[in-house]
Every structure is written in structure tokens, then in C-alpha cells.
Amino acid sequence: MQVLNSTGQSYPFTVTVVMPAYNEAHGIAAVVERVRDALPDAEILVVDDASTDATGAAAAAAGARVERHPANRGNGAAVKTGIRRATGDVVLLMDADGQMDPRYIPAILDGIADGYDMVVGARTRDTQGDSLPRRLGNRALDALGGYLVETEVRDLTSGYRAMRREIIMEYIHLLPNRYSYPTTSTLALLKGGHGVGFVTIEGKRRGGGQSGQKLMRNGIRFGLIILRIISLFAPLRVYFPVAVLMFSLGLLSWLLNMFLLEPARGLYIPNSALLLFVGSIIIFLFGLLAEQLAALRFQRHER
Structure with missing residues (x-):
């Protein structure tokens, strides 16, 4: 009606x-x-x-x-x-x-x-x-x-x-x-x-x-x-920017340590930079996994 x-x-x-x-x-x-x-x-x-x-x-x-x-x-x-x-x-x-x-x-x-x-x-x-x-x-x-x-x-x-x-x-x-x-x-x-x-x-x-x-x-x-x-x-819209930010902060920490804080130690990576590098990789991988799960959800819906 x-x-x-x-x-x-x-x-x-x-x-x-x-x-x-x-x-x-x-x-x-x-x-x-x-x-x-x-x-x-x-x-x-x-x-x-x-x-x-x-x-x-x-x-x-x-x-x-x-x-x-x-x-x-x-x-x-x-x-x-x-x-x-x-x-x-x-x-x-x-x-x-x-x-x-x-x-x-x-x-x-x-x-x-x-x-x-x-x-x-x-x-x-x-x-x-x-x-x-x-x-x-x-x-x-x-x-x-x-x-x-x-x-x-x-x-x-x-x-x-x-x-x-x-x-x-x-x-x-x-x-x-x-x-x-x-x-x-x-x-x-x-x-x-x-x-x-x-x-x-x-x-x-x-x-x-x-x-x-x-x-x-x-x-x-x-x-x-x-x-x-x-x-x-769309998980990567959240996870990827966070991962990039953490990686950038880690890189900044490393460069500051290498050229300003402890130049005598050369390519030594400080713990703060190492943690940020590892954290960025983990967050990106979580986002990638979540993105794949979201894609599978839509595939089941379309079927």
C-alpha cells in the first residue's frame, strides 16, 4: 500500500x-x-x-x-x-x-x-x-x-x-x-x-x-x-596514520640522538626510538589484519 x-x-x-x-x-x-x-x-x-x-x-x-x-x-x-x-x-x-x-x-x-x-x-x-x-x-x-x-x-x-x-x-x-x-x-x-x-x-x-x-x-x-x-x-583509516606517526617519532628520536645528543655513538638506536619503530610495525600489522577481516565480512554479505 x-x-x-x-x-x-x-x-x-x-x-x-x-x-x-x-x-x-x-x-x-x-x-x-x-x-x-x-x-x-x-x-x-x-x-x-x-x-x-x-x-x-x-x-x-x-x-x-x-x-x-x-x-x-x-x-x-x-x-x-x-x-x-x-x-x-x-x-x-x-x-x-x-x-x-x-x-x-x-x-x-x-x-x-x-x-x-x-x-x-x-x-x-x-x-x-x-x-x-x-x-x-x-x-x-x-x-x-x-x-x-x-x-x-x-x-x-x-x-x-x-x-x-x-x-x-x-x-x-x-x-x-x-x-x-x-x-x-x-x-x-x-x-x-x-x-x-x-x-x-x-x-x-x-x-x-x-x-x-x-x-x-x-x-x-x-x-x-x-x-x-x-x-x-575501514581499519587502515585509523591504524595507518597512527603507525606512520609512531614511525616518524621514532625516526626523529633516532636522528636527534645520532646528531645532537650522542653523536659519538654513531648509528646507535636509543630504546625510545626502538620501541616506537616496533610499535608502529605492530599497529600497522593489526590494521592490515583488521582490513582483511572487514573485506571477508563484505564478501560474505555480497554472497
């Missing part, structure tokens, strides 16, 4: 809108109604992550299908539950707190209709956070992610996105149970050779409550997740 949006445009696929929710009873009904207005024929699935208020009841009363976790598992775990339980060909992920404007849904789904496997609602630079440090942190993550996947990426932390369900199911085991599933899913699909598009949107500040994100803690977490994903899909 085709899905119609509020303008009467039809899509050649069915859509499930997945909204992870935790203690959002105060506003989730309004969010569900706005999404229903934008996509009258779509399935709206709210995953209640063991809320202590009436989030599930409010969502159900507004017309959403509700799946409830018996215990709080985290935002990412709720997203994974939603993807697994979705019935649509395309999964559209949205937060349940009203930050994401449903008026961008047609533009995001148009990207899927044009052939992309994932389309991300990329917030403008001045709406990527409530503070300058957070915006700068998101910008740094985008730059690091772009270097690692060798293509431009925008707003890696945006949770407003649509994706083909059959594609994301191939990588769902990589998504973390807490935050950072947007970062992981974007990089996983890009390194898997899938088409990822970006639609410019304007974000909103959170309407109620306080965000569970902590700038420093989650910035470090996002960076580690990026490195973990690249280690799975």
Missing part, C-alpha cells in the same frame, strides 16, 4: 514512524497528532522505554501503536525495538519531545523515493545545540567522520532520519543501546556503500525537561563510536 503525505503526494513504499519515548506524557499526544497530519496513512510506532508516567497511554490515545519495554534500556535500544517491530518498508525516526518539525517529513521521504537508502535531517549550524561548545563539538565530529569515511557528512548526531528497513536491519546489531545510534547508523551505511542523503532542516530547543546528554561525556562517546565503526569497516 502506498503512503500519502499531507499534500496528497504518494510514495512507492510503506512507512513506519518510530518514536522512542521516555517520560514524555506531557507532549507526546500533540507530536503523534502532528505526525499523523503529515502522514495520514503511515504507521506510527511509539516505543515506551519503561516510562514512569503515562507516556504509553497518551500515545495510544492519540492513535499510535505502542510497544513498551519492561525495563529502561536506553534510547538506542528503543530505536532498535522500533526498527525490528516496524511493518513499513521505510522507517522514519523521530524524537517524541517535539524538537523535530514534521513539516520536513515530505522532503526526507522524497530523498528515499529518489533512491537514497538513508536520508538525514541535517540541522543548520546554529540549531545543532543549545550552546556554542555543543555546536563546536558537533562540528568537530562531522569533520572527523568525514575524514574517516572519505566523504562529506552533516550533523552526525541528528536523530531525524528515514531509512530503508531492509538495509538498516543489516547493521542493527552495531547500534548502541544508549545514545549515538545516529552516528553509528550513518557511518555504517556509508562504509557499507549505501547512499546517504542530507536534507537541511531547522532544529528546535527541547520543550520540556532536561536533556540526558552531557557534553564532554557524550562527545568522547561519539568519538569512540566513530573509531569503533571505522575499525569494523
Whole structure:
């Protein structure tokens, strides 16, 4: 069955809108109604992550299908539950707190209709956070992610996105149970050779409550997740620069020792340089082995 949006445009696929929710009873009904207005024929699935208020009841009363976790598992775990339980060909992920404007849904789904496997609602630079440090942190993550996947990426932390369900199911085991599933899913699909598009949107500040994100803690977490994903899909992008840096430092240490510190000892290699040389070789070999394992993984997937 085709899905119609509020303008009467039809899509050649069915859509499930997945909204992870935790203690959002105060506003989730309004969010569900706005999404229903934008996509009258779509399935709206709210995953209640063991809320202590009436989030599930409010969502159900507004017309959403509700799946409830018996215990709080985290935002990412709720997203994974939603993807697994979705019935649509395309999964559209949205937060349940009203930050994401449903008026961008047609533009995001148009990207899927044009052939992309994932389309991300990329917030403008001045709406990527409530503070300058957070915006700068998101910008740094985008730059690091772009270097690692060798293509431009925008707003890696945006949770407003649509994706083909059959594609994301191939990588769902990589998504973390807490935050950072947007970062992981974007990089996983890009390194898997899938088409990822970006639609410019304007974000909103959170309407109620306080965000569970902590700038420093989650910035470090996002960076580690990026490195973990690249280690799975393109390890040499991480290991080779580190090996080159260590080898260069070892060479510098050797030259300084030979010409400035202890020239009388000639070609003697100091212990510091020797350790850096050996370490660079070991790291490069680890990266080469990991690269071969990644290649074997893709070969099995293609078969």
C-alpha cells in the first residue's frame, strides 16, 4: 500500500514512524497528532522505554501503536525495538519531545523515493545545540567522520532520519543501546556503500525537561563510536596514520640522538626510538589484519 503525505503526494513504499519515548506524557499526544497530519496513512510506532508516567497511554490515545519495554534500556535500544517491530518498508525516526518539525517529513521521504537508502535531517549550524561548545563539538565530529569515511557528512548526531528497513536491519546489531545510534547508523551505511542523503532542516530547543546528554561525556562517546565503526569497516583509516606517526617519532628520536645528543655513538638506536619503530610495525600489522577481516565480512554479505 502506498503512503500519502499531507499534500496528497504518494510514495512507492510503506512507512513506519518510530518514536522512542521516555517520560514524555506531557507532549507526546500533540507530536503523534502532528505526525499523523503529515502522514495520514503511515504507521506510527511509539516505543515506551519503561516510562514512569503515562507516556504509553497518551500515545495510544492519540492513535499510535505502542510497544513498551519492561525495563529502561536506553534510547538506542528503543530505536532498535522500533526498527525490528516496524511493518513499513521505510522507517522514519523521530524524537517524541517535539524538537523535530514534521513539516520536513515530505522532503526526507522524497530523498528515499529518489533512491537514497538513508536520508538525514541535517540541522543548520546554529540549531545543532543549545550552546556554542555543543555546536563546536558537533562540528568537530562531522569533520572527523568525514575524514574517516572519505566523504562529506552533516550533523552526525541528528536523530531525524528515514531509512530503508531492509538495509538498516543489516547493521542493527552495531547500534548502541544508549545514545549515538545516529552516528553509528550513518557511518555504517556509508562504509557499507549505501547512499546517504542530507536534507537541511531547522532544529528546535527541547520543550520540556532536561536533556540526558552531557557534553564532554557524550562527545568522547561519539568519538569512540566513530573509531569503533571505522575499525569494523575501514581499519587502515585509523591504524595507518597512527603507525606512520609512531614511525616518524621514532625516526626523529633516532636522528636527534645520532646528531645532537650522542653523536659519538654513531648509528646507535636509543630504546625510545626502538620501541616506537616496533610499535608502529605492530599497529600497522593489526590494521592490515583488521582490513582483511572487514573485506571477508563484505564478501560474505555480497554472497
